[in-house]
Amino acid sequence: MFRCSVRLIKGLTQITWLQEQPVLPNLLYRRSVPAAYLPSRALRVTWPCAEEVKDFSLTNPSWSPNMRNLYNKYMELSQQESWKRLPSYNATATHLIEQYPDSAKPQVTTRLFTRNLDVEDLGFEYVMFYNQAEQRTVCSFQAGPYLESPIGFAHGGAIAAIVDTTSGACTICTVGKVKTANLNINYRSPITLGSTVEVQCRVDKIEGRKIFLSTEIRSVNSQVLHAEATALFIQMKMSE
Numbered sequence: 565m566f567r568c569s570v571r572l573i574k575g576l577t578q579i580t581w582l583q584e585q586p587v588l589p590n591l592l593y594r595r596s597v598p599a600a601y602l603p604s605r606a607l608r609v610t611w612p613c614a615e616e617v618k619d620f621s622l623t624n625p626s627w628s629p630n631m632r633n634l635y636n637k638y639m640e641l642s643q644q645e646s647w648k649r650l651p652s653y654n655a656t657a658t659h660l661i662e663q664y665p666d667s668a669k670p671q672v673t674t675r676l677f678t679r680n681l682d683v684e685d686l687g688f689e690y691v692m693f694y695n696q697a698e699q700r701t702v703c704s705f706q707a708g709p710y711l712e713s714p715i716g717f718a719h720g721g722a723i724a725a726i727v728d729t730t731s732g733a734c735t736i737c738t739v740g741k742v743k744t745a746n747l748n749i750n751y752r753s754p755i756t757l758g759s760t761v762e763v764q765c766r767v768d769k770i771e772g773r774k775i776f777l778s779t780e781i782r783s784v785n786s787q788v789l790h791a792e793a794t795a796l797f798i799q800m801k802m803s804e
């Protein structure tokens with residue numbers, strides 16, 4: 565009990581530090597999600613010890629120079645208010661909706677798929693930025709060695725996951741809670757493990773509860789098109 569209290573105090577220190585970062589969960593973008601959009605029972609999380617909260621979208625030593633350059637570029641743009649870095653936790657993504665900042669708290673039994681490793685460098689290293697005015701998301705993605713499929717290259721499923729995540733984050737920030745209904749990907753050029761690519765996603769149109777998006781994955785110099793995708797997300801009903 566005493567040990568956990570000490571850890572909780574350490575954790576609260578960490579939360580205070582998190583709140584000094586340039587972008588916070590409670591500053592995020594959706595200002596008018598209807599109250600009926602309450603999290604389902606399945607989305608509720610427990611928070612055993614606060615020190616486990618970690619924002620995975622901050623730089624770490626495993627990031628390549630290209631990852632850092634893209635991060636710095638969009639952090640600079642964030643100073644001018646056009647882009648916001650999206651915090652990223654290993655719990656659910658619902659912290660992107662203003663009503664649920666607490667959902668960043670770590671869970672005991674489940675993890676967000678793209679943040680399921682405890683070590684850095686091996687899996688999905690990524691940071692996303694959202695442009696509210698343009699309804700666009702960019703993601704700087706470094707594919708780690710545990711994402712291999714053909715020798716030396718990233719698995720198509722891992723690429724699909726980063727497309728789903730980037731377009732999902734874009735949609736959540738634009739309209740609130742959604743589910744992926746359709747994802748179409750054309751793989752144009754393999755992504756070398758360890759390399760950094762830029763994922764660019766935008767909302768094309770919104771028709772009622774249907775949100776249509778398109779995504780491109782390119783090399784950081786934009787010369788190589790690795791994949792292009794379209795997605796359809798469905799906004800959750802008021803009762804969900």
Ligand SMILES: CCCCCCCCCC(=O)SCCNC(=O)CCNC(=O)[C@H](O)C(C)(C)COP(=O)(O)OP(=O)(O)OC[C@H]1O[C@@H](n2cnc3c(N)ncnc32)[C@H](O)[C@@H]1OP(=O)(O)O
Nearest residue numbers: 652657728729732733742743744745746772774796798801
């Ligand atoms: C920071 C980290 C951010 C991470 C973000 C990650 C985001 C990842 C999100 C996911 O991966 S969610 C998991 C994968 N997706 C699923 O498991 C969804 C499974 N499918 C469902 O739950 C339902 O089918 C769905 C919620 C998508 C739709 O069911 P609904 O009952 O809410 O809608 P409905 O079937 O009434 O359809 C509404 C409209 O969408 C259309 N629609 C639904 N599914 C479609 C489809 N697959 N293709 C084309 N249109 C579709 C449907 O025709 C209709 O069009 P109209 O309004 O014009 O009549």
